Amino acid sequence: MGLYWSFGTVLLLLAITAPTALAFGFGGASAARSRIAPLRLFGKGYIAIVRGVPDIAFFLFFVLALDIFFEWIRHEIKCPDWTDSIWQGNDFVVCDVAKLPMNNAPQWIHETYGFFLAVLTFAIVFGAFAANVLYGAMRAVPHNQLETAEAYGMSRRQVYWRILVPQMWVFALPGLSNLWLVLIKATPLLFLLGVEDIVYWARELGGSKTPRFTDYPHGDWRVWYFLGLLIFYLAFTRVSEIVLDKVMRKLTHGQATMAGEAQRKAAA
Amino acid sequence: MSCWETIADYGLRSLGIGERVLPREGFTLCQQFTLIGSGMLWNIYFGVLALSAGFFLATAVALGKASNNVVIRKSSAWFIFLFRGSPLFIQFFFAYFLFLALKPISPIFDPFTSAWLGALIVLFLNTAAYSGEIFYGALQSVPRGDIEAADAYGMSGWARFKRVTWPTMLRLAWPAYTNEAIFLFHATTLVYFSGFPAWQQRGDALYYANFFADKTFNPFIPYPILAFYFILLTLCIISLFGLINRRLNRHLPQEARAKMKLKLNVIR
Structure with a gap:
């Protein structure tokens, strides 16, 4: 049963992470082109830092770091009279009430918390990439459009929400769809984060705990599980490509771009 | 123990030379730097070999995808889709x-199950597929005038390919290929986190970084060290590829030279 659930886990992760990362990206891109200098610096810094470092180091790092960060915040709030340092030698110690999840919490809370951390990590990392794409897309919207809107007396905020944001999607979509394909391919990393995803199960089902000793009474079936996974991902990628192609055609409709023009001519 | 002794003991630990036992407690900054740096040797080994071998297969695949023969074209396209479409x-x-x-079938497959050969083959095929796509794109955008000029000089077949098509293709593909190279090096960190076991704790940089993070429960030291090494490596790659880029573009007037634009991509 676990194997089937794990497919659900992967799909759920994608379903939750994609919008969250998009929101992070939108926030990051908006911050990066803000008029307020610290906010702009923050937005640009966020994009630059996450993009510069190997991804899986980030996945390994963020899960631990976020965990520590949350516990530390709760520690500061819940146990203000704790005098010892939270770093004792090589150990990180917080008071019992600040533990996340609680020591006595049922198993499913532990699993949900792990899943939540994974989603947050994915969202932070992919948010930075999405922010970069959206930032580029915002700059690609023809400047005349914005100037026209200003000439009509729209305020900065109105220009942003009514002109810039609706038009930027068509420029952002190629980058975003690329990102989506990458996100699909990133989900097996979940298993590194300790969430029981399909890779985890494919390994478990093979039976042996120690992959170094390879004498099985039966053949080694894990090859076939992984072949199945490979096909699952390939099919998923192919379907996504087809769907995104359709979306792109929809979005191009009526846009002042070459593709939009071509579509208009083809229809006429 | 002074830092020099640590370097002497652990500098080549990832190759199995020097002290056998990894440090157990009281981890110093020097130990972390040395061991993670010694792990980098593996990252460099995988990256350099896969890249240099993959270059040739990538050229072949790119030519195959552009070929007129249906069988060659289809099989090249499928090869690229297979490796680019799955994690x-x-x-x-x-x-x-x-x-x-395969191991029980013949002892020939013995070395394939260890990382130094097995993982190298996967990386080689993977980078060939990714760079094959890049080269294919560049091949499609070789200016027609160049080919016509070659025809006018009476070049055809191999001579035309070697003297006109191929250098132009490389020139056009080079900025994107630089990114691919950087990403290949980042991808080498995945080797010991997938099936391939780190025999006698001889792992790559991320393996040791993860080792320290697990032992100290403090991700804030080993991962930044890892990031530092990778940024250093990335800078080396950029300057080396920049030199080659200069040479590829040396016949062009100053302003027409392709600028190296670094666009960092994500997980593969």
């Missing part, structure tokens, strides 16, 4: 278990 992670797992399953 590298799953490819590692699949290859590892495939080699494990």
Whole structure:
């Protein structure tokens, strides 16, 4: 049963992470082109830092770091009279009430918390990439459009929400769809984060705990599980490509771009 | 123990030379730097070999995808889709278990189950597919005038390819290929996190960084060290590829030279 659930886990992760990362990206891109200098610096810094470092180091790092960060915040709030340092030698110690999840919490809370951390990590990392794409897309919207809107007396905020944001999607979509394909391919990393995803199960089902000793009474079936996974991902990628192609055609409709023009001519 | 002794003991630990036992407690900054740096040797080994071998297969695949022969074209396109459409992670797992399953058939497959050969093959095929796509794109955008000029000089076949098509293709593809090279090096960190076991704790940089993070429960030291090494490596790659780029573009007037634009991509 676990194997089937794990497919659900992967799909759920994608379903939750994609919008969250998009929101992070939108926030990051908006911050990066803000008029307020610290906010702009923050937005640009966020994009630059996450993009510069190997991804899986980030996945390994963020899960631990976020965990520590949350516990530390709760520690500061819940146990203000704790005098010892939270770093004792090589150990990180917080008071019992600040533990996340609680020591006595049922198993499913532990699993949900792990899943939540994974989603947050994915969202932070992919948010930075999405922010970069959206930032580029915002700059690609023809400047005349914005100037026209200003000439009509729209305020900065109105220009942003009514002109810039609706038009930027068509420029952002190629980058975003690329990102989506990458996100699909990133989900097996979940298993590194300790969430029981399909890779985890494919390994478990093979039976042996120690992959170094390879004498099985039966053949080694894990090859076939992984072949199945490979096909699952390939099919998923192919379907996504087809769907995104359709979306792109929809979005191009009526846009002042070459593709939009071509579509208009083809229809006429 | 002074830092020099640590370097002497652990500098080549990842190759199995020097002290056998990894440090157990009281981890110093020097130990972390040395061991993670010694792990980098593996990252460099995988990256350099896969890249230099993959270059040739990539050229072949790119030519194959542009070929007039249906069989060659289709098989090249499928090769590229297979490796670009599925997670590298799953490819590692699949290859590892495939080699494990092949092992009982013939002792020839023995070395394939260890990382130095098995993972290298996967990385080689993977980078060939990614760079094949880049080269294919560049091949499509070789200016027609160049080919016509070659025809006018009476060049055809091999001579035309070697003197006109291929250098132009490389010149056009080079900025994107630089990114691919950087990403290949980042991807080498996945090797010991997939099926391939780190025999006698001889792992790559991320393996040791993870080792320290697990032992100290403090991700804030080993991962930044890892990031530092990778940024250093990335700078080396950029300057080396920049030199080659200069040479490829040396016949062009100053302003027409392709600028190296670094666009960092994500997980493969």
